[in-house]
Amino acid sequence: MSSTRGGRRTGRKPGIARRIKLWVRGTPPRRKYTWARRALQLVLLLLFSFQFLVSGVIIKGSLASSRLFEGHVPGLSAIEMMDFFAWLEQAAATHSPSAVSIIAVAVVFILYMLLLGRFFCGWVCPMDLLFSLFERKFTRMNAPPLTRPHHYGRVEGIIPLLLMLVYLALSVILGQPFFTSISPVASTTKLAAIIQGIIYNIPGAAVGLALSWATLTGIALFVNIIAEYVFGVKRLWCRFICPIGNIYGFIANRYSPLRVKVVHPEKCVKCNVCSMACPMSIDLVYYIANGRDIKDYRCLHCGRCAEVCPYGVLSLGFRLPKPAGQKTGGVREEGYWLEHP
Amino acid sequence: MALAAPVAHMLGEGQDENASWGRGEDYYEYFIVDNDKEKLEYYEALGVILEYNGRKCVANPLVPDKCIAYTKRYEEDRFRFKPPAASPDFYSRCIRCGLCYFQCHYMGYNAIRLASLRDGLKAFGTPIIDDHIRHPCTLCMECTRVCPTGALERVLEEAKERARKKERKQGKETFDRTIIANYPDLVKKTRMGVALIDPDLCWAWNSGDCKSCAKACPFGAEVFDFLFTPWGVHTRVKAVVRDDGTIETKCVGCGLCVAACPVVGSAIHVLPEEEFVRRYRNFKNTGMSYEEYLKKILDVEDHDPFKAVLRAMEINNVFLLDIRGIKKEKIKTELAAERSLGESKTT
Ligand code: SF4
Ligand code: SF4
Ligand code: SF4
Ligand code: SF4
Ligand code: SF4
Secondary structure (H helix, E strand, C coil), X not given: CCCEECCEECCCCCCHHHHHHHHHHCCCCCCHHHHHHHHHHHHHHHHHHCHHHHCCCCEEEECCEEEECCCCCCCCCCEEEECXXXXXXXXXXXXXXXXXXXXXXXHHHHHHHHHHCXXXXXXXXXXXXXXXXXXXXXXXXXXXXCCCCECCCHHHHHHHHHHHHHHHHHHHHHCXXXXXXXXXXXXXXXXXXXXXXXHCCCCCCHHHHHHHHXXXXXXXXXXXXXXXXXXXXXXXXXXXXXXXXXXXXXXXXXXXXXXXXXXXXXXXXXXXXXXXXXXXXXXXXXXXXXXXXXXXXXXXXXXXXXXXXXXXXXXXXXXXXXXXXXXXXXXXXXXXXXXXX | CCCHHHXXXXXXXXXXXXXXXXXXXXXXXXXXXXCCHHHHHHHHHHCCEEEECCXXXXXXXXXXXXXXXXXXXXXXXXXXECCCCECCCXXXXXXXXXXXXXXXXXHCCCCEEECCHHHCCCCXXXXXXXXXXXXXXXXCCHHHHHCCCCCECCHHHHHHHHHHHHHCCCCCCCCCHHHHHHCHHHXXXXXXXXXXXXXXXXXXXXXXXXXXXXXXXXXXXXXXXEEEECCEEEEEECEEECCCCCEEECXXXXXXXXXXXXXXXXXXXXXXXXXXXXXXXCHHHCCCCHHHHHHHHHHHHHHCHHHHHHHHHHHHHHHHHHHHCECHHHCCCCHHHHHHHCCCCEC
């Protein structure tokens, strides 16, 4: 591997310090969106994990259900939140939607379903943070088919939906919320239970608990890593298995005001840098060439594509849905993505 | 459920949601005197030694052909309970969010722990209360308040609502958690288990004057009954088992009494309802119901002082003080009790 310094190729392997620096900087360099969302993910994870230090007044619970600012919200005991898919599974398991949780789930519904789309995955979920530590940040266009940026086919697009139905069916059969019970997303944010268990010597099982949750998170991570490095499927977990993000993706990403906007399609030179940087293997040039905003169900609204584009073609922000048929501009060039085998 | 069972089985113990931590079927231990020559000779002289599995044990004066049995220590006879007011379809409703667990911790009680995989796939992630001695539930009902799904029902709010309607109370409310006891249906909803006192281990059934459990109980005399006799302040939990297996009692099984009992390993244990009915109907495998067993004790105390002394002073107290021990610091008021403890074993 050679590196570039001062515009010249040095022909030598970079030193360890420089490699760390490069790793932190990212290639292409990380900019505001990535740093902002990493900060948000980390802060949320820390708030969840050390909630007991402030008796849970800031945040309490886990990503399955949480309470914000207990006792400090005028007129309410707290801002309640409950995961939408957990609510669906619970409805399936009890054969009727629960009325008790209606406010909690409404908050989440408005936030993600109506406003932010799959923002949850890119900015809140600790698993995204964890996965990103071990995955390739930049995918070449000649990588294996499911790794390289591509537009999803019919089969690929239906698998997550089918899995969601399977989870709901299993919830009915087993009589308990299936995915929610074993979800590593909620488990990881329940880290506080383990820390508390050790510090305060709470009855039993702090170790058992730690092992159980490490197992769940570990399985998700393991599956994801094996899929990427052995089978060449990038982000298997988030693209296919996890229903929490996919349900926002399939429903909300189609119309959510927060989206990756194609603001200057005429400036795009089809360098594919955005596509190659996308953690979810989305072929952005397909959208740019079609002059559409990115409404792909896979899009995490992470803004990586926007920040790596050298020409400012894309931007992450709010835009209300355009009337059908109206395009942002730009020319479609049939088959250009087939040029990259 | 059908599919989960084999998987849960593979994952080890505890598929039964109320499975005991105790080993095996036998929740009683016997007064074995094999290794204690002094006691063996003493009880042989009194003629109360029986053979049990090739070992020598002390007989029960009430049932002379049976060894006297004591409820095992709490650590070997504890059960997993769901938090108070768990709805009938608890496992379908609970989304394993942990809010109840965190809330219990912030209240400072730490009664709840979250189930790990060892507790079975079904229970995994749900709240469990299973350490009454160190961390009993105080019935603060905060966990039911924060539960987002109705897996824990808000019975305290319900009770307050009803009380407010009845008393037309306005403004700041003064109701506390014990108003739940006014509404039998809410008590039934809240119930985790029912407490059962072992009269052979209980200090108050063996010449003492203790009442620690009744003092600790949030419902006090609504749940406990006392009979003042020369043989101690006989204390019992008011509970009646009907023929159809339902239990009529105001005890909700919080476990505060278990924590308060000065006998090491506690003479009062909270049992799941089925287990309570089982032990109630055939107490200590004597064929007598709990009720009959207590009656028999009172009967003996009234009509057979020698047997009563033998039972209380010579056998039960020896077991209580020498083998189990009594936690002196848990007995708050009774001078007499403290005096009578003398130089006996205290832990
Ligand atoms: S798909 Fe699931 S695991 Fe992946 S980032 Fe979204 S919520 Fe997290
Ligand atoms: S399309 Fe852009 S914002 Fe969406 S996941 Fe890919 S890089 Fe992130
Ligand atoms: S009612 Fe019991 S289990 Fe619930 S928070 Fe209070 S002490 Fe904990
Ligand atoms: S708060 Fe309710 S839903 Fe959450 S873990 Fe406890 S019982 Fe389950
Ligand atoms: S008798 Fe014991 S378990 Fe029952 S309510 Fe009273 S303190 Fe709680």
